[in-house]
Amino acid sequence: MSDQPLTEAEIELALSDLPGWTHARDRLECTWTFDGHLQALAAATGVGLLSERRDHHADLAINYNKLTVSVTTHSAGNKVSAKDTDLARAVSDLLD
Numbered sequence: 826m827s828d829q830p831l832t833e834a835e836i837e838l839a840l841s842d843l844p845g846w847t848h849a850r851d852r853l854e855c856t857w858t859f860d861g862h863l864q865a866l867a868a869a870t871g872v873g874l875l876s877e878r879r880d881h882h883a884d885l886a887i888n889y890n891k892l893t894v895s896v897t898t899h900s901a902g903n904k905v906s907a908k909d910t911d912l913a914r915a916v917s918d919l920l921d
C-alpha cells in the first residue's frame with residue numbers, strides 16, 4: 826500500500842465513509858467511549874495488535890473510559906496516506 830501523502834480531496838472522500846473520524850494537523854483521529862477504564866484498555870490492546878499485524882501503528886491515548894486513536898504516516902513526512910485511511914477503517918470495523 827502506498828505511503829504517499831493523500832490530497833485533501835482524497836482524505837475528505839475517505840472520511841465520508843469513516844463516521845466519527847476527523848482530519849486535523851495531518852492526522853486522522855477518532856474517540857470511542859466505553860463503559861469503563863478496563864474496556865478502554867482492552868480496546869487499546871486490540872488496536873495495538875491490529876496495528877502490529879499491519880506494521881502501521883496508531884497513536885493511542887486513554888482518558889479513563891475514552892480511547893482516542895490517531896494515525897499519520899511517518900514515512901510520508903507525517904502526512905496522511907492510504908495506510909492511515911486503511912488502518913482507520915480496520916479500527917472502526919473492530920470497535921464500532
Ligand SMILES: C[C@H](O)[C@H](O)[C@H]1CNC2=NC(N)=NC(=O)C2=N1
Pocket residue numbers: 880881882883896897898899900901
Ligand atoms: C520499519 C517499519 O515498517 C516502519 O517504521 C513503519 C512502522 N510503523 C509505522 N507507523 C506509522 N504510523 N507510520 C509509519 O510510517 C510506520 N512505519
